[in-house]
Amino acid sequence: MNKATNVIPIPLKMTTAFIVRGEGTVLVDTGYPGSEDAIIEKLREVDIAPEDVNLIVMTHGHPDHAGSAAKLHEITGAKVAIHHLDADKLRNGIQGELKPARFIGRIFKPFLGRGKSTRYPPLEPDILIEDLFELDEYGVMGKVISTPGHTPGSVSIILDNGDAIVGDLIVPSLLSSKPNIPFWADDRDEVMKSIQKLIDYAPERIYIAHFGGPYTLEDLKESFRI
Template sequence: MMTAIEVHPVKLGIANAYIVRQEGAIIVDTGDPGNEEAILDAAKGRGIRPKDVRLILLTHGHGDHAGSARGLRERTGAPVAVHRDDAEKLRYGNQGKLRPACLTGRILGPLFGGKKARYPPLDPEIVMGESFDLRPYGVDGTVVPTPGHTPGSVSVILAGGDVIVGDLIFSSIPAEKPCLPFWADDIGAVRESIALIRKRQPRTVYTGHGGPFPGKAIEGL
């Protein structure tokens, strides 16, 4: 029997990375460029050495989630995994144009575009398709496509009932309640992906910004 799954958020300014540990340790999302030290320091505080990291998993290819992927790969030697529909973002180190899905997205868009859209490029070792099993990396979980925010957005479904959804779900301003993302390539696909997550009846939903939220909090989305 595998040990309990631990999910440890790492606050990186307004973005979150996650250290997930069971029999092995993986890192989910990496923040902006230069955040690798903060993530590794957080891992060290949990007794996780760089060589203990088995996988670097990206929920999507935006710079505030993939920005330190190359730096972490260099420090840990762990492979980087991304969905095939966001892989080109990594290869070019360019997240592309953000598409506002609400007024907040239009207002904040300039803060996340321009230079923020670019980050150190890398060629991912693992390009995921329909689903991806994390058990070979020591974590009882599955990565599933949840497109909408970007075409290649994914979520991590963990056996204990927790879900890491990246930017599929945002935290509203100023109420800090779960809401639809401020930017989305396809808002209809976002709603379908959230419905998929709701069907899983998650215990806790970990988001790319703000959170976490109890699973029941996303029922109205």
């Protein structure tokens, strides 16, 4: 396997999914429900047929990431992987409790913490991720590592080419655009430990799901002073 790996962001409503392309294709996250058409269109734009997607990885089980997983599983036939600690969210199509970790989280909670937007079409995952999951057999040089804190089963994708995709582990400060912790965190201390773990892998370019990025390793070190 020697084809260079590259990351292709798919901008969606309020969030971002990613195509990771090497010899094979891995889709990371799926947006809110109803995002499947935009994702298929992007795949076609870069000459990937839907049935050529080898794996769909969820960074975690929130509706803005796993919302179209069931539809994309059906369209592509690809297996869906999620960390075992977020698997029940996907199985039941529910967001679960949002615990504010930043002031902005407290402001948004009344809008995003309840109602229709907290539910999505459920899916029984094919693969349950533990601490580490290698992507090689799906045609991509890299791995999935657990980076809990935002949710108990949050993961990040670390690619051999120096790119990382970290879901909601990092969400920018809205004024400075600098890296910050997520709006919501199940466990704030775990978030900090996971950011340290990410930094230890020394990725060169860090893709995030919301409001900005990609960041450099220096951006992270400067913002988190670790």
